[in-house]
Amino acid sequence: MAYTPHTPEDIAEMLAAIGAGTVEELFDVVPEDLRLKRPLAVPAAMSELDLTSHAAALSAMDQSAASEPCFLGGGFYDHFIPAVVDQLAGRGEFYTAYTPYQAEASQGTLQAIFEFQTLLAQLTGMEVANASLYEAATAVVEACFLAMTHTGRLGRIVTSDALHPEYRQTLSTYLKNLDPELVVVPSVQERTRPEDLAAALTDDTAAVVIQHPNFFGSLEDLGALIAAAHARGALAIVCVDAVSLGLLKSPGACGADIVVGEGQPLGNIMNFGGPSLGLFACRSEFVRKMPGRLVGETLDRKGRRCFTLTLQTREQHIRRDKATSNICTNQGLMALRAAIHLATLGPKGFRAVAETSARQARKAADRLAGVPGVEAILSGPFFREFVVRFGKGRSAAEVAAKCRKLGVLAGIPLSRFYPDRPADLLVAVTEKRTDGEIEKLVQAVQAALV
Amino acid sequence: MEPSGLPPLLFESSRPGRASSVIAPCESGETPIESLIPAEFLADALPPLPEIDELSVVRHYVRLSQLNFAIDKNFYPLGSCTMKYNPKRNERIASLPGFAQVHPQQDAETIQGLLQILFELQNDLAEIAGLHAVSLQPAAGAHGELTALLVAAAHFRSLGQNRQNVLVPDSAHGTNPSSAHIAGFETVTVKSGPDGLVDLEDLKAKLDENTAVFMITNPNTAGLFDRQIGEISKMLRAKGALMYLDGANMNAILGVVRPGDMGADLMHYNPHKTFSGPHGGGGPGAGPIAVRDHLAKFLPAPIVIRRADGTYALDDDRPDSIGRVRATFGNVGVLVRAWAYIRSQGPDGLRHVSEMAVLNANYILAKLKDVYPVPMGDRCMHEFVASARAMSRETGVRAMDIAKRLLDYGYHAPTVYFPLIIAEALMIEPTETESKQTLDGFIDAMRAIAAEPAELVHSAPLTTPVDRPDEVRAAKHPVLRWQST
Numbered sequence: 058m059a060y061t062p063h064t065p066e067d068i069a070e071m072l073a074a075i076g077a078g079t080v081e082e083l084f085d086v087v088p089e090d091l092r093l094k095r096p097l098a099v100p101a102a103m104s105e106l107d108l109t110s111h112a113a114a115l116s117a118m119d120q121s122a123a124s125e126p127c128f129l130g131g132g133f134y135d136h137f138i139p140a141v142v143d144q145l146a147g148r149g150e151f152y153t154a155y156t157p158y159q160a161e162a163s164q165g166t167l168q169a170i171f172e173f174q175t176l177l178a179q180l181t182g183m184e185v186a187n188a189s190l191y192e193a194a195t196a197v198v199e200a201c202f203l204a205m206t207h208t209g210r211l212g213r214i215v216t217s218d219a220l221h222p223e224y225r226q227t228l229s230t231y232l233k234n235l236d237p238e239l240v241v242v243p244s245v246q247e248r249t250r251p252e253d254l255a256a257a258l259t260d261d262t263a264a265v266v267i268q269h270p271n272f273f274g275s276l277e278d279l280g281a282l283i284a285a286a287h288a289r290g291a292l293a294i295v296c297v298d299a300v301s302l303g304l305l306k307s308p309g310a311c312g313a314d315i316v317v318g319e320g321q322p323l324g325n326i327m328n329f330g331g332p333s334l335g336l337f338a339c340r341s342e343f344v345r346k347m348p349g350r351l352v353g354e355t356l357d358r359k360g361r362r363c364f365t366l367t368l369q370t371r372e373q374h375i376r377r378d379k380a381t382s383n384i385c386t387n388q389g390l391m392a393l394r395a396a397i398h399l400a401t402l403g404p405k406g407f408r409a410v411a412e413t414s415a416r417q418a419r420k421a422a423d424r425l426a427g428v429p430g431v432e433a434i435l436s437g438p439f440f441r442e443f444v445v446r447f448g449k450g451r452s453a454a455e456v457a458a459k460c461r462k463l464g465v466l467a468g469i470p471l472s473r474f475y476p477d478r479p480a481d482l483l484v485a486v487t488e489k490r491t492d493g494e495i496e497k498l499v500q501a502v503q504a505a506l507v
Numbered sequence: 508m509e510p511s512g513l514p515p516l517l518f519e520s521s522r523p524g525r526a527s528s529v530i531a532p533c534e535s536g537e538t539p540i541e542s543l544i545p546a547e548f549l550a551d552a553l554p555p556l557p558e559i560d561e562l563s564v565v566r567h568y569v570r571l572s573q574l575n576f577a578i579d580k581n582f583y584p585l586g587s588c589t590m591k592y593n594p595k596r597n598e599r600i601a602s603l604p605g606f607a608q609v610h611p612q613q614d615a616e617t618i619q620g621l622l623q624i625l626f627e628l629q630n631d632l633a634e635i636a637g638l639h640a641v642s643l644q645p646a647a648g649a650h651g652e653l654t655a656l657l658v659a660a661a662h663f664r665s666l667g668q669n670r671q672n673v674l675v676p677d678s679a680h681g682t683n684p685s686s687a688h689i690a691g692f693e694t695v696t697v698k699s700g701p702d703g704l705v706d707l708e709d710l711k712a713k714l715d716e717n718t719a720v721f722m723i724t725n726p727n728t729a730g731l732f733d734r735q736i737g738e739i740s741k742m743l744r745a746k747g748a749l750m751y752l753d754g755a756n757m758n759a760i761l762g763v764v765r766p767g768d769m770g771a772d773l774m775h776y777n778p779h780k781t782f783s784g785p786h787g788g789g790g791p792g793a794g795p796i797a798v799r800d801h802l803a804k805f806l807p808a809p810i811v812i813r814r815a816d817g818t819y820a821l822d823d824d825r826p827d828s829i830g831r832v833r834a835t836f837g838n839v840g841v842l843v844r845a846w847a848y849i850r851s852q853g854p855d856g857l858r859h860v861s862e863m864a865v866l867n868a869n870y871i872l873a874k875l876k877d878v879y880p881v882p883m884g885d886r887c888m889h890e891f892v893a894s895a896r897a898m899s900r901e902t903g904v905r906a907m908d909i910a911k912r913l914l915d916y917g918y919h920a921p922t923v924y925f926p927l928i929i930a931e932a933l934m935i936e937p938t939e940t941e942s943k944q945t946l947d948g949f950i951d952a953m954r955a956i957a958a959e960p961a962e963l964v965h966s967a968p969l970t971t972p973v974d975r976p977d978e979v980r981a982a983k984h985p986v987l988r989w990q991s992t
């Protein structure tokens with residue numbers, strides 16, 4: 058039996074101490090008629106050797122960013138992760154600890170999260186950040202809940218169709234049994250127009266959600282969109298690409314009230330979508346309405362600096378059905394990885410990642426624009442992701458499928474989310490993509506289009 | 508003042524101008540960034556991050572790690588959290604490139620190996636639950652609760668019923684009522700009897716045609732198996748209400764009794780408890796849910812299916828689905844570890860896990876009950892709740908003091924002050940992976956503490972890098988980040 062250490066003698070001694078004849082007797086309280094009278098129908102146990110070989114064979118069936126250049130984006134990106142991140146975050150003392158309920162036994166985790174909160178607040182230009190949420194879509198939802206509580210408005214949440222479709226789907230799932238209506242403004246030429254957003258706002262709109270850069274990769278006119286929200290008394294929620302914070306003006310500097318986003322690109326592996334990292338930062342005025350854990354600095358009984366979970370009266374274990382959020386287990390290890398990643402890169406390294414991504418993205422866009430059969434690059438201005446439109450009658454899904462056969466993960470066909478856009482492919486480029494790999498993409502697209 | 512054992516903050520170690528060695532300049536040379544992105548979008552300065560050399564970063568985090576208690580270092584009898592050994596083999600398996608380096612938007616054809624694992628896990632979780640269909644999408648237990656309650660809401664909507672209430676025992680974990688509220692329900696609390704089980708009279712009084720769901724944790728948070736569960740299920744069915752089982756305590760009953768056979772219609776798992784996922788200092792987890800067949804059509808999309816030709820696909824075409832509850836498929840890294848764990852155990856191993864978890868808990872209970880009374884009885888499942896009430900009345904030593912003193916003995920504290928129905932609660936869950944020597948050492952420590960002078964226990968912990976934090980100060984004047992001065 059894996060991982061259970063007792064010898065038969067141990068078990069006998071323990072049963073004697075308990076005063077039970079057999080282990081089965083300990084389950085006497087389970088009514089006979091409810092019990093399972095057969096072994097579970099799950100596959101037989103495998104040794105470590107057999108299981109490791111089996112798993113390796115399954116892994117080898119898959120294409121991945123380890124074997125192919127990956128130009129897929131949409132919130133998850135194949136950025137380089139320094140070895141330091143894996144080595145340090147992989148330490149058992151971090152990895153196998155629980156939530157830091159006992160502060161004296163968890164100062165390592167607590168200080169690391171306090172530093173993460175600081176890093177995120179600084180990068181987003183906000184006053185406070187929490188210890189993490191599950192991932193970006195639920196972070197958007199939590200931000201909307203905060204806005205509903207803060208404004209007392211339950212009429213509308215307004216966003217644009219340039220917000221990641223999976224985030225919009227998640228938001229509408231959560232809102233289904235609640236009051237607010239989700240209003241989605243159509244984007245024009247891959248950007249959200251402030252006047253369209255303003256026209257959708259009402260006096261009972263709690264919040265506006267703007268993604269920047271948006272799902273199509275385009276930079277939004279953040280200042281004008283936020284001003285439109287504020288003009289009607291709605292909170293402005295900005296959903297960011299974490300890596301863009303290395304280069305672009307911070308959402309805080311543009312007037313955002315709450316900043317959320319997907320933190321995977323900060324030192325976390327893609328893992329087919331999780332575990333990743335929900336980012337949440339806001340103005341300090343909202344601190345007692347924030348979702349999730351918060352680490353605070355305080356003093357111990359000897360007057361020395363220490364850290365502890367704080368403002369827990371917001372949370373489910375104290376406030377129960379009046380809690381600001383139901384989140385308990387969060388993504389602490391991913392927040393730790395993000396902090397180590399940022400500390401290792403530093404300002405210049407993080408800027409270099411963002412700039413190199415932007416430069417390589419532009420290079421890829423320029424090269425693709427010259428391929429016969431490519432009609433246009435639609436996004437702009439963009440950071441490191443853009444939409445390529447193929448000529449009439451060409452299907453982006455087919456182009457992507459052909460590229461895949463040629464060993465390139467070329468992009469996300471927009472038809473997956475926007476059925477009326479069969480010819481459009483969303484292409485993302487990180488600092489990891491070399492000139493050679495961009496060339497391979499261009500060749501593959503060219504081959505797919507002939 | 509004595510120095511604390513904490514290193515300076517990253518920001519306090521920063522020196523302006525230090526370079527980073529990680530990334531080389533762009534192959535294309537230095538095209539001015541302003542020629543790519545209009546200046547109005549660009550930050551005026553470098554991103555505000557500390558500047559630290561790589562070796563100092565390494566030392567910083569190694570030192571921080573050494574301040575933690577963790578399963579790899581310490582016995583961690585934290586009730587309700589199932590802090591079992593996190594097998595190292597699972598880490599290596601989860602980091603294989605075909606699972607770890609896969610982008611969430613890759614086509615199903617490119618990830619047949621991973622989808623096979625996820626498909627098998629869906630089946631295994633359905634079998635262990637005794638239920639029919641599984642969604643792997645939720646990100647943690649609480650998220651699973653919420654997702655299942657949204658499924659329940661969709662079910663009643665499809666019946667044209669507008670049921671408002673979710674009933675929750677007073678012994679329930681805080682996420683239960685909180686999830687019910689977020690799903691748009693009213694929560695109604697059901698009392699526990701003096702035996703720690705659901706008070707059936709109170710349940711009867713609160714159960715009516717307006718009840719959508721009764722959320723039960725079984726074994727419950729007092730570590731007791733509620734043997735009335737069959738009766739409860741009949742009462743719910745008679746009113747057309749659904750039974751939700753909080754699966755946080757599945758470690759007690761694997762292969763012994765299945766939630767579906769107890770009458771549960773929906774449940775969540777915590778793979779980061781039961782199936783050995785490392786907790787990572789607060790997460791990640793996952794919160795797969797299992798449901799009865801008539802609720803399957805409401806599950807979030809996508810779900811992994813196996814086609815007639817043996818290939819796997821992601822089924823997005825689910826018109827009755829509640830929709831997504833997050834972006835992407837789920838917390839796949841945690842799920843792959845759960846699969847590896849179930850594969851390592853097999854049917855006999857899983858049952859053995861529960862047998863040994865229950866044996867270990869009963870052993871500690873038997874050895875401590877004369878010193879730490881256990882109000883809810885002499886036997887337990889995988890955990891039990893002792894009470895320091897008498898002790899606190901006699902000597903002023905409270906549950907929290909005992910928890911802190913245990914740290915000096917090198918043991919992590921039990922869960923304290925939960926469940927709320929037991930005063931001065933010390934909730935002890937040893938798990939199956941601990942040896943008898945470890946359990947005996949812990950028992951000795953607990954007994955020793957009970958005999959120590961109250962002043963000593965009050966002054967604990969004495970050996971940790973910091974002493975007890977001033978929580979009131981932290982909450983009154985929140986300092987949630989470092990500020991440059």
Ligand SMILES: Cc1ncc(COP(=O)(O)O)c(C=O)c1O
Pocket residue numbers: 384385386587588647648649650680682683724728753755756777792793794
């Ligand atoms: C009984 C019980 N229910 C629900 C939960 C919530 O699970 P999670 O922390 O994974 O969200 C927990 C975990 O702490 C629990 O112990």
